[in-house]
Amino acid sequence: MAKRLDLKAVDIFYGDFHAVSDVNLSVSPRSVTSFIGPSGCGKSTVLRTLNRMHEEIPGARVDGEVLLDGEDIYARSADAVAVRRTIGMVFQRPNPFPTMSIRDNVVAGLKLQGVRDKKKLDEVAEASLRGANLWKEVKDRLDKPGGGLSGGQQQRLCIARAIAVQPDVLLMDEPCSALDPISTLAIEDLIGDLKKEYTIVIVTHNMQQAARVSDQTAFFNLEATGKPGKLVEIDDTEKIFSNPHEQATEDYISGRFG
Amino acid sequence: MSTATGLSSPERPATTPTFQAPSTGRKIKNNLATFLVGLAFVIALVPLVWVLATVVVRGIGAILSSDWWGRSLSGVLPESYAGGVYHAIYGTLIQAALAAVIAVPIGILAAIYLVEYGRGRLAKTTSFMVDILAGVPSIVAALFIFAAFISILGAEQSAFMVSLALVLLMLPVVIRNTEEMLRLVPDELREAAYALGIPKWKTILRIVLPTALSGTVTGVMLALARVMGETAPVLVLVGYSQSINFDPFSGNMASLPLLMFSELSNPEPSGQFRIWGAALTLILIIMILQLGASVVSRFSAISK
Amino acid sequence: MTERTTAARPRDPQDEGSAAGSATLDTVTDTDPGRGGTDRGKATPGRGERIFRGLTSGSGLLVVAAIAAIGLFLLVQAVPSLLADNANFLTSPVFDTRDPANLNFGIRDLLVVTLLSSLFALVLAMPIALGIALFLTQYAPKRVARPFAYVIDLLAAVPSIIYGLWGIAVLAPALLPIATFLRDDLGWFFLFAPGNLPVLTGTIFTGGVVLAVMILPIITAVTREVFSQAPRFHIEAAQALGATRWEVIRMAVLPYGRSGYIAGSMLGLGRALGETIAVLIVIRAATTPSGFSLFDGGYTFASLIASAASEFSQPLPTGAYIAAGLVLFVLTFVVNAIARVVAGGKVNG
Numbered sequence: 001m002a003k004r005l006d007l008k009a010v011d012i013f014y015g016d017f018h019a020v021s022d023v024n025l026s027v028s029p030r031s032v033t034s035f036i037g038p039s040g041c042g043k044s045t046v047l048r049t050l051n052r053m054h055e056e057i058p059g060a061r062v063d064g065e066v067l068l069d070g071e072d073i074y075a076r077s078a079d080a081v082a083v084r085r086t087i088g089m090v091f092q093r094p095n096p097f098p099t100m101s102i103r104d105n106v107v108a109g110l111k112l113q114g115v116r117d118k119k120k121l122d123e124v125a126e127a128s129l130r131g132a133n134l135w136k137e138v139k140d141r142l143d144k145p146g147g148g149l150s151g152g153q154q155q156r157l158c159i160a161r162a163i164a165v166q167p168d169v170l171l172m173d174e175p176c177s178a179l180d181p182i183s184t185l186a187i188e189d190l191i192g193d194l195k196k197e198y199t200i201v202i203v204t205h206n207m208q209q210a211a212r213v214s215d216q217t218a219f220f221n222l223e224a225t226g227k228p229g230k231l232v233e234i235d236d237t238e239k240i241f242s243n244p245h246e247q248a249t250e251d252y253i254s255g256r257f258g
Numbered sequence: 259m260s261t262a263t264g265l266s267s268p269e270r271p272a273t274t275p276t277f278q279a280p281s282t283g284r285k286i287k288n289n290l291a292t293f294l295v296g297l298a299f300v301i302a303l304v305p306l307v308w309v310l311a312t313v314v315v316r317g318i319g320a321i322l323s324s325d326w327w328g329r330s331l332s333g334v335l336p337e338s339y340a341g342g343v344y345h346a347i348y349g350t351l352i353q354a355a356l357a358a359v360i361a362v363p364i365g366i367l368a369a370i371y372l373v374e375y376g377r378g379r380l381a382k383t384t385s386f387m388v389d390i391l392a393g394v395p396s397i398v399a400a401l402f403i404f405a406a407f408i409s410i411l412g413a414e415q416s417a418f419m420v421s422l423a424l425v426l427l428m429l430p431v432v433i434r435n436t437e438e439m440l441r442l443v444p445d446e447l448r449e450a451a452y453a454l455g456i457p458k459w460k461t462i463l464r465i466v467l468p469t470a471l472s473g474t475v476t477g478v479m480l481a482l483a484r485v486m487g488e489t490a491p492v493l494v495l496v497g498y499s500q501s502i503n504f505d506p507f508s509g510n511m512a513s514l515p516l517l518m519f520s521e522l523s524n525p526e527p528s529g530q531f532r533i534w535g536a537a538l539t540l541i542l543i544i545m546i547l548q549l550g551a552s553v554v555s556r557f558s559a560i561s562k
Numbered sequence: 563m564t565e566r567t568t569a570a571r572p573r574d575p576q577d578e579g580s581a582a583g584s585a586t587l588d589t590v591t592d593t594d595p596g597r598g599g600t601d602r603g604k605a606t607p608g609r610g611e612r613i614f615r616g617l618t619s620g621s622g623l624l625v626v627a628a629i630a631a632i633g634l635f636l637l638v639q640a641v642p643s644l645l646a647d648n649a650n651f652l653t654s655p656v657f658d659t660r661d662p663a664n665l666n667f668g669i670r671d672l673l674v675v676t677l678l679s680s681l682f683a684l685v686l687a688m689p690i691a692l693g694i695a696l697f698l699t700q701y702a703p704k705r706v707a708r709p710f711a712y713v714i715d716l717l718a719a720v721p722s723i724i725y726g727l728w729g730i731a732v733l734a735p736a737l738l739p740i741a742t743f744l745r746d747d748l749g750w751f752f753l754f755a756p757g758n759l760p761v762l763t764g765t766i767f768t769g770g771v772v773l774a775v776m777i778l779p780i781i782t783a784v785t786r787e788v789f790s791q792a793p794r795f796h797i798e799a800a801q802a803l804g805a806t807r808w809e810v811i812r813m814a815v816l817p818y819g820r821s822g823y824i825a826g827s828m829l830g831l832g833r834a835l836g837e838t839i840a841v842l843i844v845i846r847a848a849t850t851p852s853g854f855s856l857f858d859g860g861y862t863f864a865s866l867i868a869s870a871a872s873e874f875s876q877p878l879p880t881g882a883y884i885a886a887g888l889v890l891f892v893l894t895f896v897v898n899a900i901a902r903v904v905a906g907g908k909v910n911g
Contacts, residue, residue, distance in 0.1 A: 285806070404874065489839035494867075
């Protein structure tokens with residue numbers, strides 16, 4: 001299931017604006033990689049190129065290669081829709097579909113891909129909700145709208161929805177930034193469980209969170225305003241937080257800027 | 259704002275008061291403006307109340323008469339008070355319904371085009387033309403259908419021709435309303451669907467559109483209310499009939515506005531009786547639609 | 563290093579027969595979740611995507627085509643009659659189509675009556691709409707502003723035929739004293755001069771008042787919308803300078819909303835120009851040409867066409883009315899286009 005991601009010489013543009021330059025990194029299967037860095041350094045942009053979500057912004061384009069187990073997701077023969085089916089995403093703010101029940105939210109991906117088998121859908125719904133540590137809390141109200149859950153529950157619902165389509169990679173764009181500390185803890189525990197099966201990349205503003213959940217950490221930075229963001233370094237999380245290679249990383253980690 | 263007015267104390271005339279009130283001239287201007295603005299609103303209420311009161315007072319007798327809702331005017335003499343308008347109610351409803359059947363899907367698809375797909379010149383032109391279409395007078399729409407379908411293609415006058423003209427009048431209302439609702443759907447929902455690997459068109463049909471549904475339905479009902487009172491198209495495109503005609507594709511068919519217009523040439527007092535009765539009936543139907551629209555709009559899935 | 567743009571995908575308008583429903587089922591097979599990876603790549607968007615995209619842009623195109631078709635068909639039908647017209651189409655006040663072999667029709671009077679009634683309505687409605695819009699956005703408490711706005715919108719829900727009936731049966735007698743006063747005491751002014759009707763009810767004056775009521779909600783709705791968007795920080799800046807409420811409005815609201823107000827007024831004008839049945843019922847026909855007085859009678863473009871609608875049988879006389887309709891179409895097109903340009907994207911008509 002879980003696959004390896006490699007970025008080779010990736011440059012990202014929005015029209016004429018060069019957002020991120022020359023990113024090279026590898027993410028191994030069944031691990032958590034966190035992207036940290038100051039606002040506007042392009043870490044979310046990089047994340048969104050990993051499942052071609054940035055294409056929804058007109059004028060966006062990518063140079064270089066993003067390889068999923070050696071296969072370029074930007075190859076001419078690759079369809080963005082198919083890519084996203086393999087590389088799932090969880091967003092900053094929980095965004096359950098307001099017109100759907102909890103169960104329908106979880107299986108929305110499968111249903112809209114054409115799966116009709118009711119029994120299978122119910123199984124997947126339960127498995128995904130269990131996987132997202134939400135099953136016990138919602139099993140009695142699967143037919144209620146997803147919008148009625150608390151923020152943290154909604155976010156776990158969105159995670160359940162993302163894993164229901166059995167992706168190879170799970171991207172998380174600051175998944176806890178809209179949540180209270182207790183819900184945040186629940187999500188972090190969940191990430192620990194999920195990495196047994198998935199390759200996870202998470203963008204976070206919270207350095208403690210990066211230190212807690214990730215195996216390796218990538219630090220992004222801007223050289224100056226107006227210049228493209230770039231990857232300063234990527235290494236084992238322990239190394240980054242104790243003895244980083246670059247001075248800029250140490251300055252950021254120790255709170256001297258950003 | 260005159261919050262400081264009362265604070266200038268008359269006990270201390272020697273020094274300038276700390277909180278000096280605006281000069282008299284400014285205050286007068288401000289009060290005058292407040293008065294005029296309030297007056298404008300009251301002035302607008304006068305015709306509304308006046309029109310509605312007139313229609314109710316003059317029409318209530320007719321709509322309470324026993325045959326009003328269940329009979330047509332078939333065989334009823336001009337000076338007689340007998341008969342009813344169910345044939346005209348049917349005509350009004352079926353003509354509007356047929357128009358909606360055509361205009362709603364096209365309008366929703368066009369709105370989806372403008373919000374989700376349209377880029378560049380064609381989208382700009384389309385958006386511009388929607389505004390122009392919204393301003394096309396109903397008589398021009400009727401003439402166009404007459405010129406294109408009846409004169410050139412040789413179609414017969416019928417209720418369906420009326421419906422075609424009403425389509426032109428409904429379309430811009432449906433498009434603008436749907437457009438507005440689609441724009442209210444948060445992009446986060448679209449992104450969530452894309453991230454699940456759902457193609458854009460399915461995202462729109464299954465996620466975006468259902469989320470915007472109540473607003474869209476509201477828009478359709480308001481558009482229906484608008485076209486039901488249209489008189490110009492029925493004058494040009496269909497003949498009047500005193501009896502019921504269930505077939506919208508051929509023959510004369512009454513509708514409430516057409517019945518009212520025909521009875522205008524009836525010199526008997528019973529003509530006035532029927533005119534105002536039909537007017538009240540029309541207003542009641544439109545009010546029901548408006549009420550329905552505002553009920554539906556409460557069930558919005560989008561929390562603003 | 564290759565460069566990929568995401569913008570253009572092929573557009574493929576297909577026939578409308580295969581609706582979305584059947585396409586939904588099809589994609590079960592044609593986009594089978596490609597776990598293994600070999601069959602998941604797809605260069606072009608799926609079939610459902612292409613069909614749906616075609617349907618939506620086709621519908622958009624249909625609107626453009628409809629406007630073009632209106633102009634074209636009216637023109638095609640009008641030209642033969644215009645060629646057979648023995649009078650000057652632009653300057654003749656007569657509109658006589660009784661004898662198809664000898665057509666005499668011109669739009670001078672139609673133009674005069676249409677413009678006079680519509681502009682009069684605009685003059686009446688504009689200040690009141692401005693007042694209402696200010697009242698609803700700047701004065702009325704939030705709690706009542708919404709129901710009050712709804713009440714004004716109700717004015718737009720009343721069918722025009724009912725306005726016509728009310729106008730001639732109720733309003734016209736009520737306006738008689740005012741009309742009499744204007745004619746008798748201000749008759750030296752050409753607008754209030756005695757007109758070509760024997761009575762003072764059912765004149766352009768009456769019709770204009772009815773039209774003013776009808777276009778009031780349109781102007782109000784657009785103006786209100788724009789006023790409510792006036793930037794908060796401008797308003798607060800003016801308040802912080804110690805401005806009275808009226809001064810705040812003059813400094814921060816009116817300058818911002820002016821274009822929207824004008825655009826709304828143009829939309830109202832467009833509506834008045836094309837209003838048919840109310841005008842037909844209210845304004846009486848006159849036997850002599852209009853003398854630019856509000857107390858004249860006569861036909862507007864729209865009311866003339868509607869009055870003759872039951873006699874549309876022979877092509878040439880009908881074409882004369884279609885020619886009048888074409889002029890009305892162009893007139894409203896221009897007015898609405900101006901409204902759109904003036905608004906500059908701030909309002910949706």
